[in-house]
Amino acid sequence: MVSRTTVLGVVLRTFVASFLLALAVVVIYPLLWMVLNGFKTNSELFGNPFALPVQFTWENYAKAWNRGVSSYLMTSILVTVTSTIATVFISAWAAYGLTRMHIPFSRTVLALILGGLMLAPAVALIPLVKMFQALGLYNTFWALLILYVAFRIPFTTFLIRAYMVDLPLEIDEAAAVDGAGKARAFWSIVLPMCKPILVSSVILNVLFTWNEYLFAMVFTSGGDLQTLPIGLTNLMSKHGTEYPVVFAGMTIAAVPVILLFFLTQKYFVKGLADGVGK
Amino acid sequence: MSAPLRTAPNRTAAAPLPPSTTEAGVRRRRRPRGWAWVAPALLLLGAFVYLPLLQNLQYSVMKWDIYAGGSSFVGLANYEKLVGDPVFWRALFNNSAYAAVSLLCQVFGALLLPALVEGLRSERWRRALRAIYFVPSAISLTVAGLLFYFVYEPELGILNALLRGVGLDSLTQAWLGQEGTAIWAVIAMSQWQGFGYSTLLFAIAIQRIPQDLFDAASLDGVGPIRRFFQVTVPLTREMTGLMIIVTLSGAFQVFNEVMVMTSGGPNNSSQVLVTWLYRMGFGRNDFGYAAAIATVIFVLTLGIALLQLAITRKRRVEW
Numbered sequence: 001m002v003s004r005t006t007v008l009g010v011v012l013r014t015f016v017a018s019f020l021l022a023l024a025v026v027v028i029y030p031l032l033w034m035v036l037n038g039f040k041t042n043s044e045l046f047g048n049p050f051a052l053p054v055q056f057t058w059e060n061y062a063k064a065w066n067r068g069v070s071s072y073l074m075t076s077i078l079v080t081v082t083s084t085i086a087t088v089f090i091s092a093w094a095a096y097g098l099t100r101m102h103i104p105f106s107r108t109v110l111a112l113i114l115g116g117l118m119l120a121p122a123v124a125l126i127p128l129v130k131m132f133q134a135l136g137l138y139n140t141f142w143a144l145l146i147l148y149v150a151f152r153i154p155f156t157t158f159l160i161r162a163y164m165v166d167l168p169l170e171i172d173e174a175a176a177v178d179g180a181g182k183a184r185a186f187w188s189i190v191l192p193m194c195k196p197i198l199v200s201s202v203i204l205n206v207l208f209t210w211n212e213y214l215f216a217m218v219f220t221s222g223g224d225l226q227t228l229p230i231g232l233t234n235l236m237s238k239h240g241t242e243y244p245v246v247f248a249g250m251t252i253a254a255v256p257v258i259l260l261f262f263l264t265q266k267y268f269v270k271g272l273a274d275g276v277g278k
Numbered sequence: 279m280s281a282p283l284r285t286a287p288n289r290t291a292a293a294p295l296p297p298s299t300t301e302a303g304v305r306r307r308r309r310p311r312g313w314a315w316v317a318p319a320l321l322l323l324g325a326f327v328y329l330p331l332l333q334n335l336q337y338s339v340m341k342w343d344i345y346a347g348g349s350s351f352v353g354l355a356n357y358e359k360l361v362g363d364p365v366f367w368r369a370l371f372n373n374s375a376y377a378a379v380s381l382l383c384q385v386f387g388a389l390l391l392p393a394l395v396e397g398l399r400s401e402r403w404r405r406a407l408r409a410i411y412f413v414p415s416a417i418s419l420t421v422a423g424l425l426f427y428f429v430y431e432p433e434l435g436i437l438n439a440l441l442r443g444v445g446l447d448s449l450t451q452a453w454l455g456q457e458g459t460a461i462w463a464v465i466a467m468s469q470w471q472g473f474g475y476s477t478l479l480f481a482i483a484i485q486r487i488p489q490d491l492f493d494a495a496s497l498d499g500v501g502p503i504r505r506f507f508q509v510t511v512p513l514t515r516e517m518t519g520l521m522i523i524v525t526l527s528g529a530f531q532v533f534n535e536v537m538v539m540t541s542g543g544p545n546n547s548s549q550v551l552v553t554w555l556y557r558m559g560f561g562r563n564d565f566g567y568a569a570a571i572a573t574v575i576f577v578l579t580l581g582i583a584l585l586q587l588a589i590t591r592k593r594r595v596e597w
Binding site for chain 1: 312314315316320322323325326328331333334397398410413417420421424425426429433436470474478537538551552575579583
């Protein structure tokens with residue numbers, strides 16, 4: 001017998017399922033549109049926006065690549081790799097010092113490092129520009145590297161420290177018994193044991209650096225060195241009439257991070273869970 | 279820099295040294311070594327985060343003479359100018375609108391959504407939807423902003439094309455080109471880009487709830503809607519509190535998408551605090567005034583963060 005509640009349940013379930021599906025379409029369609037527009041000609045673009053490209057050629061993608069996207073991509077990779085490595089190591093050292101060493105005023109030190117989480121980068125912007133101009137680092141790779149590392153240390157230290165706190169102290173003692181110094185214990189025992197949180201930290205830092213806009217815009221927009229987010233807006237203003245090339249450039253910028261997300265989804269979710277939901 | 283601020287910095291961090299190594303002599307020898315581990319982090323933060331922050335306060339009571347090249351003390355003049363600047367108030371309103379809409383979509387919507395997804399029967403669909411919803415958060419706000427610049431574009435954009443397609447021609451308009459719609463169009467894009475991230479976080483929080491609690495509720499004949507309010511909502515309260523803070527704080531630091539989509543226009547109608555700071559500082563070289571705007575952002579974001587700390591600490595005591 002079909003009761004009233006089951007009928008209601010089926011109706012409700014269908015309604016929820018269609019809502020979730022519709023939302024997925026709203027999310028995916030603009031992205032699909034972006035990729036497809038990279039294959040269209042300018043006149044196709046101004047025709048029916050829902051139409052498929054007449055033929056799939058890589059012409060626009062090649063044009064975007066040759067008009068700067070390749071160099072933006074290289075800069076983004078360079079900045080991302082160097083700042084991520086530096087951030088993760090410096091944060092891991094700090095986390096180790098904070099969890100395993102006797103440091104005078106360690107509470108103050110901890111508060112200073114984690115307190116950085118509360119500060120908006122925009123607040124420091126004007127003095128930082130003056131400072132980097134005085135240091136002769138304005139419009140250089142070093143400005144971005146230093147700023148990304150300095151502003152990401154609090155969050156990364158927060159993640160790694162929370163993980164290290166839970167590692168039993170006995171493992172360090174065992175190392176000490178074996179005659180290993182603190183440095184040895186860090187490199188050969190504690191750091192390898194932190195691998196899961198290190199992987200998550202790396203992914204979160206890569207996502208941040210790859211997409212960062214404010215510092216990249218202010219500190220490199222006048223030079224030759226530009227990361228993808230800045231380069232894309234330039235591509236738009238310089239070749240504004242050739243929209244398909246802009247769409248191709250956007251796709252080239254988006255694909256690596258989407259791939260990274262799908263390839264590392266497991267670690268990424270775990271990292272978020274460890275870091276935020278603990 | 280969205281960031282979980284949950285762990286109160288005063289939580290005793292350093293596990294005390296094991297008893298065997300706490301003798302005075304050993305400790306004295308260890309001291310400088312301990313500092314060496316935290317020194318790089320402290321130096322970088324001190325020089326490039328805390329120092330400029332303090333300098334900003336100093337800058338905000340100065341006026342720069344760009345032609346003579348000097349600067350002079352002007353007291354609170356920059357702040358007085360701020361109070362009388364209609365664009366500043368417009369920006370503050372826009373940031374507040376951002377905060378309100380984001381709270382609705384990225385906190386309350388994002389809490390409801392995974393609960394709905396978990397209700398689906400097919401595990402494959404659940405996993406696919408979770409991944410799909412997150413994709414916009416992986417691409418940058420720059421790409422998302424540029425993309426929606428085109429979505430909203432009156433001639434080639436899909437939004438107007440869609441409206442025409444369903445017979446709502448009267449609603450088609452230049453979304454980013456009008457004072458009345460520009461900031462709302464930007465805010466809408468931001469929800470599209472950001473809801474997946476908070477949905478993922480809430481999904482993690484919900485999966486942590488012991489399944490027996492749901493089972494027990496079901497056995498007691500509690501329906502899915504009441505289960506949501508009686509089990510899911512109370513047991514994800516921590517995450518909800520955190521997301522409220524992160525979302526609020528982020529809403530007052532918006533820059534990227536506004537810059538890419540409207541640059542604050544038309545006629546300054548979509549300015550937010552950081553874009554206005556940028557315009558004043560780098561467009562007009564009025565560094566003192568820009569620093570005063572920065573101080574307002576500092577006070578707002580720090581206030582929100584301290585509120586969070588106070589709440590977390592109180593809860594910890596309660597437990």
